[in-house]
Amino acid sequence: MSQTETVHDRIEQARTELTPTQIAVGLALAASLGFVLMFLQDPMVHDAMHTFRHGAGITCH
Amino acid sequence: MWPTLKRGVAAGGLVGVVYGLFTAVVVHPLTASLAEIAHHGGHGHDAGAHSHAVSETTTAVVSVGSGVLWGIFLGAALGLAYYFLEPAVPGSSATRPYVLAGAGFLTVSVGPWLALPPVAPGMEHQLAASTRLVLYAGLMLAGAVLAVLGTALYRRAGDRRRGVAAGLAPIVAAVAVVPLLTPTVVTAGGLSTDLVAAYRGLVVFGQAGLWFGLATAFRWLGPAPTNLDLTPHETQI
Ligand SMILES: [Zn+2]
Numbered sequence: 280m281s282q283t284e285t286v287h288d289r290i291e292q293a294r295t296e297l298t299p300t301q302i303a304v305g306l307a308l309a310a311s312l313g314f315v316l317m318f319l320q321d322p323m324v325h326d327a328m329h330t331f332r333h334g335a336g337i338t339c340h
Numbered sequence: 341m342w343p344t345l346k347r348g349v350a351a352g353g354l355v356g357v358v359y360g361l362f363t364a365v366v367v368h369p370l371t372a373s374l375a376e377i378a379h380h381g382g383h384g385h386d387a388g389a390h391s392h393a394v395s396e397t398t399t400a401v402v403s404v405g406s407g408v409l410w411g412i413f414l415g416a417a418l419g420l421a422y423y424f425l426e427p428a429v430p431g432s433s434a435t436r437p438y439v440l441a442g443a444g445f446l447t448v449s450v451g452p453w454l455a456l457p458p459v460a461p462g463m464e465h466q467l468a469a470s471t472r473l474v475l476y477a478g479l480m481l482a483g484a485v486l487a488v489l490g491t492a493l494y495r496r497a498g499d500r501r502r503g504v505a506a507g508l509a510p511i512v513a514a515v516a517v518v519p520l521l522t523p524t525v526v527t528a529g530g531l532s533t534d535l536v537a538a539y540r541g542l543v544v545f546g547q548a549g550l551w552f553g554l555a556t557a558f559r560w561l562g563p564a565p566t567n568l569d570l571t572p573h574e575t576q577i
Contacts, residue, residue, distance in 0.1 A: 284427045285427050285428075286424060286425060286427050286428050288427070289423060289424045289425075289426070289427065290424060292341070293341050293423070293424070296341050296342075297341070309413070309416060309417075312409060312412075312413050313413055316406065316409060316410055316413060318473065320469065325398070325399075325402045326399065326402075327368060327398070327399045327400075327402035327403040327406065328402055328403075328406045329461065330367070330368050330371040330372055330375070330403070330461065331363055331367070331368070331402075331403060331406035331407060331410070333371050333458070333459065333460055333461050333543075334363055334367035334368065334370075334371050334542075334543060334546060335363075335410060335449075335543070335546065335547060336449055336452075336453060336457075336458035336543040336544070336547055337452075338452060338453075338456040338457070338458060338459060338465070338472060338476065339452070339456065339469070339472045339473045339475070339476035339477075340469060340472075
């Protein structure tokens with residue numbers, strides 16, 4: 280609640296609130312969702328997801 | 341942290357549904373018909389383009405679903421970034437989500453578009469997918485650097501109006517100049533320049549609108565702004 284909070288304080292706060300497992304699971308979930316949406320190469324993705332990528336301007340596939 | 345992250349995910353879910361519908365109703369049909377007009381096979385991965393056996397329902401579900409997931413993904417990113425970076429983001433609690441969403445738009449979309457502009461399927465990329473992957477990541481970093489640079493210049497300028505101008509200057513300059521300097525990496529694949537420009541406009545509109553919606557929903561779902569916000573440098577949790 281301090282009025283001169285810094286980014287560093289927030290990181291420390293998160294580290295006391297979360298266990299390493301929670302951080303790992305969270306990061307893994309986020310990374311896999313991002314990977315499937317943005318990077319997973321085409322033969323494995325549905326046509327409609329392919330056009331979604333074009334529509335979202337994701338040009339790295 | 342959980343409340344902020346949950347707020348981001350909720351905002352992402354709300355806006356994602358709207359974006360998903362926009363994808364299914366506007367973007368998907370348009371993208372598909374542009375792919376038809378453009379040279380077949382140009383993009384190298386439309387092997388299934390002719391097999392319209394896939395039911396319309398599946399297509400619609402995947403279309404909406406991808407859009408919703410994209411909204412949730414970006415919303416979660418916005419929530420997390422807000423939690424950690426809020427003390428460093430200029431503005432009041434009412435404007436900070438927008439500043440951060442702008443930074444997200446710069447990082448995820450505008451940065452990569454500086455050299456890899458949006459294309460319709462069928463338009464051919466002259467760079468291999470693996471090269472583009474690396475380039476895309478580098479350009480995301482460039483977009484993030486632009487956002488940080490803009491924030492730093494805003495703070496240095498002192499007063500608010502000059503700060504906004506100073507902060508936006510490098511971003512506007514990059515958007516105006518970099519695309520002219522980088523080589524063209526796509527061939528139109530038989531699409532007219534107007535059609536390509538219109539399609540790009542739609543893509544830019546969709547992503548900008550998505551981020552704007554995320555910031556609006558995120559702010560709306562948060563605590564009501566208080567008088568504390570009238571004085572700068574005060575953060576509330
Ligand atoms: Zn494609």
